[in-house]
Structures are given as C-alpha cells and as structure tokens.
Amino acid sequence: MVQERQTQGKAVCWTLRLWSVAVVSMLLLSTCFIVSGIVTYKFMMDKPSRRLSELHTYHSSLTCFSEGTMMSEKMWASCPNHWKSFGSSCYLICTKENFWIISEQNCVQMGAHLVVINTEAEQNFIIQQLNESRTYFLGLSDPQGNGKWQWIDNTPFSQNIRFWHPQEPNLPEEQCASIVYWNPLKWGWNDVFCDNKHYSICQMKKIYL
Incomplete structure (x- = not known):
C-alpha cells in the first residue's frame, strides 16, 4: 500500500512538472509574440516618421491627401508642395x-x-x-x-x-x-x-x- 502511494505521488509530481513546463513555455511564447508585435509596429510607425523627417530637411512643407476608395482602404500619402502625385x-x-x-x-x-x-x-x-x-x-x-x-x-x-x-x-x-x-x-x-x-x-x- 505504501509503495503504491509513493508511486502515485511520483506520478502526480511528474504530471505537475510537465504542466509547469508547458505553462512556462506558453508564457514565454506569448511574451515573445507580444514583444515581436510591438517591435514590428514601432518599426512600421517609425519608418514613415523617419522619411517625413528626412523630407523636411529638403522641403519646408508637404501636402498630404487621402487615398483609397473605401474606409478600410484609406490611408494618407504626402508629397512636397508643388510636386505632382501619380501612383506611388x-x-x-x-x-x-x-x-x-x-x-x-x-x-x-x-x-x-x-x-x-x-x-x-x-x-x-x-x-x-x-x-x-x-x-x-x-x-x-x-x-x-x-x-x-x-x-x-x-x-x-x-x-x-x-x-x-x-x-x-x-x-x-x-x-x-x-x-x-x-x-x-x-x-x-x-x-x-x-x-x-x-x-x-x-x-x-x-x-x-
């Protein structure tokens, strides 16, 4: 009986350890995913900001206008004043x-x-x-x-x-x-x-x- 309880206790411990490892792994993966998303978002947001900053060194003012036909597609595009817009x-x-x-x-x-x-x-x-x-x-x-x-x-x-x-x-x-x-x-x-x-x-x- 004692031996059987010890065996059951060991099995429970191993199960708990496996669950702990699984939970920690999931938390790590979730953290990596969130951090990756934040970094990607920041990079995508910083890129136009850097280009706008660069253009402002050449041009005192820019003209921005909306593009796209549907609300979900609308975005803002910018050209220096007096430049003509076509395509991209x-x-x-x-x-x-x-x-x-x-x-x-x-x-x-x-x-x-x-x-x-x-x-x-x-x-x-x-x-x-x-x-x-x-x-x-x-x-x-x-x-x-x-x-x-x-x-x-x-x-x-x-x-x-x-x-x-x-x-x-x-x-x-x-x-x-x-x-x-x-x-x-x-x-x-x-x-x-x-x-x-x-x-x-x-x-x-x-x-x-």
Missing part, C-alpha cells in the same frame, strides 16, 4: 536647364532622383505636365555608349517598356536619354549629349501614413 510617386518638373549629371544632383538634393518610367500610364501622366517646346532629361543613360541603357535607380531596363522615337537611340556618343515632342510623332524618348543643357523631371516615393 511624386514628380517635379524642373524648368532650369542643366547638364544631365547636374540635373541628377539637383534631384538628389531634394531627396529624389531623375525620373524612371516603368509604364505607359506613367509616361502619359508625365507628358501632360510638359512643354512641347522643351526637352527633358530622364534618369536613363548609357555610360559606356555600348547600347546598355540603365536607369538611375538600378531598375532593370526592360525592352518591353520603352518609348523611343523611331530610329532612336542612334549615336553612341549621345549617352543620356530625354523625352521630347516631335511633330507629328508627338512625345517620345531620344538620346542626347549628356553635356547639353535641358529641363529635367525629378521623382521620389510618396510617404504613406
């Missing part, structure tokens, strides 16, 4: 003529880069902002003059996304791309000398809040 980006038409490299540096000083065109819709939006008598630098260049065009933000240059005028690009010495209106062809891309002075288009990502 903000655009600025620079009407001071400069070399390609200086135009890019000017964009960088505003937290942006020369425009990278990825879709026909984006191209159509941009040309609505342009003056038909002017030429505008794009963020597209062929530094070696060997036909290997590359975007300034390292976006792969897709042969499916191109809007060159017929027979362009045509000179290896013309290593920078522009967008220009030719009658009757209308708007299209053209290769030009990088040390020519033209207008330009800057682009930056929107800030989402």
